Amino acid sequence: MPLLDTPLELPAELRPRLGKARRAVAFTGAGISKESGLDTFRDVGGVWQQVRPEDMATLDAFRRRPAVVWSWYAERWGRASAVAPNPAHFALARWEEIFPYFTLVTQNVDGLHPRAGSRRLIELHGTLAWARCDFCGFRLPMGEAVAKSPDRPPVCDCGGLLRPAVVWFGETLPPGAMERATEEASLAEIFLSIGTSGNVYPAAGLIDVAHQCGACLIEINPEPTPFSRLAHLSLRAPAGEALPALTEAILACRPPNT
Numbered sequence: 001m002p003l004l005d006t007p008l009e010l011p012a013e014l015r016p017r018l019g020k021a022r023r024a025v026a027f028t029g030a031g032i033s034k035e036s037g038l039d040t041f042r043d044v045g046g047v048w049q050q051v052r053p054e055d056m057a058t059l060d061a062f063r064r065r066p067a068v069v070w071s072w073y074a075e076r077w078g079r080a081s082a083v084a085p086n087p088a089h090f091a092l093a094r095w096e097e098i099f100p101y102f103t104l105v106t107q108n109v110d111g112l113h114p115r116a117g118s119r120r121l122i123e124l125h126g127t128l129a130w131a132r133c134d135f136c137g138f139r140l141p142m143g144e145a146v147a148k149s150p151d152r153p154p155v156c157d158c159g160g161l162l163r164p165a166v167v168w169f170g171e172t173l174p175p176g177a178m179e180r181a182t183e184e185a186s187l188a189e190i191f192l193s194i195g196t197s198g199n200v201y202p203a204a205g206l207i208d209v210a211h212q213c214g215a216c217l218i219e220i221n222p223e224p225t226p227f228s229r230l231a232h233l234s235l236r237a238p239a240g241e242a243l244p245a246l247t248e249a250i251l252a253c254r255p256p257n258t
């Protein structure tokens with residue numbers, strides 16, 4: 001039973017802005033991958049209710065228990081590579097054709113956005129698709145690394161241990177990623193926040209940047225978040241349903257081939 005009336009009726013006061021906007025940013029969290037079959041982090045039964053982040057998602061945890069942490073990420077990589085992008089991921093890939101300037105900023109590490117065809121993508125928290133060495137920077141596709149060494153981190157030629165190429169808590173984001181994302185958020189005329197609880201910083205601060213710089217803020221989340229009060233439009237529905245409907249509604253108020 002769809003939660004949204006389709007075709008989606010956009011508020012009249014937003015149509016002119018959405019009709020002529022040239023710059024858009026989409027900011028995604030784990031909720032966009034829920035309909036692909038992956039757990040979110042903080043929902044009931046989510047990842048951080050299965051394990052504590054301090055036991056599994058910090059450099060210190062990896063140093064203390066490299067085999068346990070490596071196996072956990074190998075298993076998450078296996079699950080992420082076994083599922084498929086859902087209609088929400090594919091809808092966002094289309095936004096690259098709809099808007100002359102579009103950037104997708106994701107907190108997700110599951111690799112579903114690039115698999116859905118998104119190219120203008122900033123993966124703020126890295127990706128499960130690669131393993132890397134912190135000492136020499138060597139990188140290896142995660143599938144190859146896990147095939148080579150499923151139960152413990154492979155040893156790099158330089159003697160270091162390979163680790164998943166994700167950003168752990170307490171680690172800085174990839175060089176330049178937050179700066180580029182902040183720049184795009186400050187210029188965005190439309191800022192879409194999809195499937196994120198807005199708990200993790202500095203990533204969640206992008207929503208405030210977009211709001212302070214005057215973007216039209218649209219939130220897609222079945223639940224309210226601390227940022228819902230800033231949204232010009234909140235779609236309380238799953239992303240797999242809301243994003244394709246929103247895309248069609250925005251196309252309907254834009255001159256063809258803008």
Ligand code: BV8
Pocket residue numbers: 028029030031032034035040041042043046057107108109125166167168169170171172173194195196197198199200201202220221222223225237238239240
């Ligand atoms: C750093 C990779 C500092 C690993 C992840 C203030 C400023 C700076 C830092 C901090 C700060 N306050 C606290 C910190 C520290 C920390 C932090 O933010 N802690 C939080 C928890 C309090 N931040 C950091 O450590 C960051 N590093 O700042 O370094 C520094 C500075 C200088 C020098 C050294 C260090 C690094 C953070 C990155 C951590 N890595 N992931 C892994 O995945 O294993 S974070 C993890 O959380 C994932 O990336 C995840 O995507 C992200 C955010 O969670 P969400 O995506 O929002 O997921 P969640 O489950 O919470 O919500 C899902 C939502 O979806 C819900 O709202 C739900 O309603 C909705 N939903 C459900 N179904 C659907 C749906 N929506 C749509 N459709 C559906 N069907």
Ligand code: ZN
Pocket residue numbers: 133134135136137138156157158159160
């Ligand atoms: Zn190395």
